[in-house]
Amino acid sequence: MEQRITIHIVGGNSRSRAEQSRLIMAMGHHAEVYSDLVELIDRPPRSGVIIASGDVLACGIGRLLDNLADAGVWTPVVAAKPDPQVEEVVQTIQAGALDFLPLPLSQQDLTRVVAHFHSDAGRHADARRRLIDARRRIGALSPREREVLDWLSQGCSNKAIARNLEISPRTVEIHRANMMGKLKADHVAEAVRMRLEAGLMIESEESLPEESDAPDTGATLTRKAANN
Missing domain, CATH: 3.40.50.2300 (Response regulator)
Known part of the structure; x- marks a missing residue:
C-alpha cells in the first residue's frame, strides 16, 4: 500500500x-x-x-x-x-x-x-507556497510602489514610468527602491518574477509609452528586466 x-x-x-x-x-x-x-x-x-x-x-x-x-x-x-x-x-x-x-x-x-x-x-505545494509568499509581499506595497512594479513588469524605464505616472524620475527611483526593499528583491527581474508568481495583472489597460519606450515581449523583456 x-x-x-x-x-x-x-x-x-x-x-x-x-x-x-x-x-x-x-x-x-x-x-x-x-x-x-x-x-x-x-x-x-x-x-x-x-x-x-x-x-x-x-x-x-x-x-x-x-x-x-x-x-x-x-x-x-x-x-x-x-x-x-x-x-x-x-x-x-x-x-x-x-x-x-x-x-x-x-x-x-x-x-x-x-x-x-x-x-x-x-511541486504543486511549492508553487502554491511561492504564490502566497509573493502575494503577501506585494500586498505590503503602497499603491504608488505597486504602480511602479506594474510598469516595470511591462519593461518600462524609469523615465517612461515617470511620464506615465506624471511624477519625476527621481521620485520613481525612490518608489522603486522602497518597492525592492519591501519585496526583498536584489534585482528587478526578481521583483517581476514575484509579481508573475502572485498571478497579478495590471488592473487597467493604460496607454503605454511612446514607441521608443514601448515594452518588448519574450526574451527582450526578460533581458530588459534583468539589466534594470
Whole structure:
C-alpha cells in the first residue's frame, strides 16, 4: 500500500462527507472533516490534500484557491462534484487544482488522487507556497510602489514610468527602491518574477509609452528586466 496521507474533506452535505470519510479510512488513509471553508481555515491543514465539494465550490475553484492563499493555506486542492463536465475539469486543473473527481468517490478515483499526490503534490505545494509568499509581499506595497512594479513588469524605464505616472524620475527611483526593499528583491527581474508568481495583472489597460519606450515581449523583456 502507498504511504498513508491525510485527506481533508470540506463542503457538501453531511452524508456525502461521511461517505467520503468512510472510503478514505477503509483504504488506510486518515480523514479530517470540515462542514465549510470557515471551519477549515480556522484549523488550516498543513499536509495532505483537500477534497472540496458543494457550496465551497459555488464561487469557482479560482476564488476558493484565492481564499485559501489569503489564509496561508497551500495544501493541494481536489474539486469534487457529481458528473463533472470535461470543460469544467479542464478549467479547474488550469486554475490550479490538483485534480477533479466525480461524486460519489470510487476507490479507483481516490487511488489515482493519492498516486497523483505522491508524484506531484510537492511541486504543486511549492508553487502554491511561492504564490502566497509573493502575494503577501506585494500586498505590503503602497499603491504608488505597486504602480511602479506594474510598469516595470511591462519593461518600462524609469523615465517612461515617470511620464506615465506624471511624477519625476527621481521620485520613481525612490518608489522603486522602497518597492525592492519591501519585496526583498536584489534585482528587478526578481521583483517581476514575484509579481508573475502572485498571478497579478495590471488592473487597467493604460496607454503605454511612446514607441521608443514601448515594452518588448519574450526574451527582450526578460533581458530588459534583468539589466534594470
